[in-house]
Amino acid sequence: MRSEDIAKLAGVSRSTVSRVINNYPNVPPTTRDKVLKVIEQHQYQPNSYARALAGKGTNTIGLFVVSTAEKTAGNRIYQNNYFAPFVESVVDTANSLGYYVLIHTLYALEDYQKVKQACLQKRIDGAIMVGTRKQVEVIRELVSLEAPIVLIDYDIGEIIGNRLDRSNVSVINSKDYDGAVEAVEHLITLGHRKIGMINGSVNTFSGSERYKAYESVLQSHGLPIEPHYILNGEFLKQNAYHEVKGLLASGQELPTAFFTANDDMAAAAYEAFKEFGFSIPNDISIVGFDDGPIATQLAPKLTTVQVPIYDMSKEAVHKVVALCEQTVTAFSTVSFPAPLIVRDSCRQL
Amino acid sequence: MRSEDIAKLAGVSRSTVSRVINNYPNVPPTTRDKVLKVIEQHQYQPNSYARALAGKGTNTIGLFVVSTAEKTAGNRIYQNNYFAPFVESVVDTANSLGYYVLIHTLYALEDYQKVKQACLQKRIDGAIMVGTRKQVEVIRELVSLEAPIVLIDYDIGEIIGNRLDRSNVSVINSKDYDGAVEAVEHLITLGHRKIGMINGSVNTFSGSERYKAYESVLQSHGLPIEPHYILNGEFLKQNAYHEVKGLLASGQELPTAFFTANDDMAAAAYEAFKEFGFSIPNDISIVGFDDGPIATQLAPKLTTVQVPIYDMSKEAVHKVVALCEQTVTAFSTVSFPAPLIVRDSCRQL
DNA sequence: CTGAAAGCGCTTACAG
DNA sequence: CTGAAAGCGCTTACAG
Secondary structure: OOHHHHHHHHOOOHHHHHHHHOOOOOOOHHHHHHHHHHHHHOOOOOOHHHHHHOOOOOOEEEEEEEOOOOOOOOOOHHHOOOHHHHHHHHHHHHHHOOOEEEEEEEOOHHHHHHHHHHHHOOOOOEEEEEOOEOOHHHHHHHHOOOOOEEEEOOOHHHHHHOOOOOOOEEEEEEOHHHHHHHHHHHHHHOOOOOEEEEEOOOOEHHHHHHHHHHHHHHHHOOOOOOHHHEEEOOOOHHHHHHHHHHHHHHOOOOOOEEEEOOHHHHHHHHHHHHHOOOOOOOOOEEEEEEOOOHHHHOOOOOEEEEOOHHHHHHHHHHHHHHHHOOOOOOOEEEEEOOOEEOOOOOOOO | OOHHHHHHHHOOOHHHHHHHHOOOOOOOHHHHHHHHHHHHHOOOOOOHHHHHHOOOOOOEEEEEEEOOOOOOOOOOHHHOOOHHHHHHHHHHHHHHOOOEEEEEEEOOHHHHHHHHHHHHOOOOOEEEEEOOEOOHHHHHHHHOOOOOEEEEOOOHHHHHHOOOOOOOEEEEEEOHHHHHHHHHHHHHHOOOOOEEEEEOOOOEHHHHHHHHHHHHHHHHOOOOOOHHHEEEOOOOHHHHHHHHHHHHHHOOOOOOEEEEOOHHHHHHHHHHHHHOOOOOOOOOEEEEEEOOOHHHHOOOOOEEEEOOHHHHHHHHHHHHHHHHOOOOOOOEEEEEOOOEEOOOOOOOO
């Protein structure tokens, strides 16, 4: 069923059919109704490709999620609990705005070509990227495509410093630095002096912010930064688990608390410590980051910094759509607060 | 940059450019290389819409995930831990096969129109649907569209009984009945006689299979089915939590074990029982279903039936793609085994 | 208010 | 081996 067929059945021309579909004002109600009826009857839907080709947008945005893990490994992106709410929220918001979403997972550096490809092939009107590593060159290339692109969790300083603050880009972050400061201060307030950290990926914006905050709070309190207190988890559960196990097995002196760069690694730490016979928070205090569903599923419930994923992803969608529809035509950036949620995983010393 | 431009730069016609792009055999290597070089230089990518319009497929499949929850509620689909691995796995598999995936979440009955729309608008070559409720009419309508469609978790009997086993459809399931039988038998072997169930959605295929198996095993062992032992969780954590709390508060006699229709509800049961001062598995044994990441995160680790989500979603993608590319042209169905994974949440009475 | 026609950027018989 | 041309199904000035 093509518009031509509808036109014939309704006794009008394709032009008129197109006009009613696109809600042009210059169609008298009777004509409109006549056409609409035929469309309804035959469940006609205009071919999206033809529309796109003829100049209408595609009404689809791309969602590119950068994996923290290798593709080959069993540990894929879904191991990051932020993946699900993120995707879900982006899809919902986009759908409610009349947009479809094309989703892609990025593992290796060369996968960024996929983003470029999707833009160049005009499959999408704009893109949202989450979890990008510090890779200005890649970003520069993408930005130069002129397609609307919103980056979630990316260093604004780097964007601006490299003159990448073009009118087709937007950056959405959470205030991870502040949240991390609050978390570590909380531990100090509870009397902790020996505070370790299970690190995320420092080549990630949020990862480095979280670490910098940790470092800075310790320093500002005159507390030493013990290298063996800093575990390299790379945001991955397995890594965190093995690192904690390793520390435990080494017999080295332990900190009394750990600030963990995400909830997943906190969960892994729970596991490792429990297997070692430690009880939380009696023998070790733990603070997470993300406040994903797992935070309240853990026993004891995890004290953690809340990243407002829903707000962020919603904002991201609204932003790309605005950019696509030319409602917004300037570089913009938003940073959402990331408050500490105190629960039961830390004790007063 | 259009194929015309490439053609000019390479000193050939659009036809030839198209031939090299589509890997036609009748292009001599020298011509091919010449064209390829220009394409490379200019990072040319053929407009996907024009290609699609001209007869090539769109190379994108639709992934429609039916939510267990209402859209308005805070409890959205991502609360189901199967969402993430599912989406992730479908996306990965599709991508590796050169397909893009359009993702959509379905909340209400009218959202099924979206599936139809996407097909009718030719946005997708085929669709995968997960979590569909028992709704033959909807399925019938979708199937009649002639677009390739693979249903995950749907009653094959219903499909066949309604002559919906058309050549454009395929059904992928896991053997939930067998898995559930194994789970309940395991409890009985451990000496349990008073076995409750936290039910999923019975209007879902897997939900009803899991329940039927429970019922049938109890009956076959001559054990009574106590109505107040059967809690209505609808696959949702909150519901399960409240149901358990309610049972606990009612002061009624408790079963010694619960078979739970998914891991999420098992986690909720853990929470409710723990808050009541119960210890697992000492005071109550619990078996889950899914074997999602949460199963091993819970303490004690959850004994649960494993649903091979990866295998299922991979198979689903391969199937739609085969259907799209006409490699397969007959109704087909696959059921994956769902074995019981024994861990630490059940005790010998 | 409405139709004929050009154009969007490809692919693919067809002819040579 | 290769080009000219028709066609895919729309939209949108343009003319009336």
